[in-house]
Amino acid sequence: MSWSLESCPALVLNADFRPLSYFPLSIWSWQDAVKAVFLNRVNIVSQYDRVVRSPNLEMRLPSVISLKEYVPTSRRPAFTRFNVFLRDTFSCQYCGRGFPAHDLTFDHIVPRSRGGRTVWRNVVTACGACNLAKGNRLPREAKMYPRTPPIEPSSLQLQENGRSFPPNFLHESWRDFLYWDTELDPV
Numbered sequence: 001m002s003w004s005l006e007s008c009p010a011l012v013l014n015a016d017f018r019p020l021s022y023f024p025l026s027i028w029s030w031q032d033a034v035k036a037v038f039l040n041r042v043n044i045v046s047q048y049d050r051v052v053r054s055p056n057l058e059m060r061l062p063s064v065i066s067l068k069e070y071v072p073t074s075r076r077p078a079f080t081r082f083n084v085f086l087r088d089t090f091s092c093q094y095c096g097r098g099f100p101a102h103d104l105t106f107d108h109i110v111p112r113s114r115g116g117r118t119v120w121r122n123v124v125t126a127c128g129a130c131n132l133a134k135g136n137r138l139p140r141e142a143k144m145y146p147r148t149p150p151i152e153p154s155s156l157q158l159q160e161n162g163r164s165f166p167p168n169f170l171h172e173s174w175r176d177f178l179y180w181d182t183e184l185d186p187v
């Protein structure tokens with residue numbers, strides 16, 4: 001399959017790996033993205049297969065880039081799948097093991113069926129096995145307690161956690177990224 005260069009824009013993420021702006025999405029043309037790479041202002045998170053060539057250069061076009069310098073946003077961190085995983089450093093809060101994002105789930109500490117809400121303080125990252133093992137029980141019933149108390153993180157905390165994870169490990173395409181960044185509905 002061949003793509004025209006115009007169909008290869010780059011999604012721009014802030015230094016904490018969230019889109020710079022969500023509505024509308026922050027998107028740069030391939031020219032701006034390539035320029036920013038050469039000015040050393042961005043990291044390449046993900047690339048298209050499409051290659052551009054000049055006499056002394058050959059590179060795959062970036063599909064997702066992240067700014068090296070964090071642009072402060074006034075918003076508190078959005079309550080998203082991605083940010084919950086990032087707060088919990090992509091590790092199961094029950095067994096403590098780290099997993100790729102697609103192997104992680106959410107656990108409601110107080111199950112929804114028991115009145116638990118979908119909020120920062122009641123949602124933790126859990127692997128499938130632990131989630132299944134805990135089921136619809138309270139921590140004291142299951143004897144399973146989160147390793148870290150689940151608080152609402154600050155932007156700074158997420159930014160610091162984000163630094164310890166190579167972003168291309170977390171998501172390979174826009175689609176993945178945007179899925180993880182979908183805002184969760186607080187219930």
Ligand SMILES: [Zn+2]
Nearest residue numbers: 092095127130
């Ligand atoms: Zn686990």
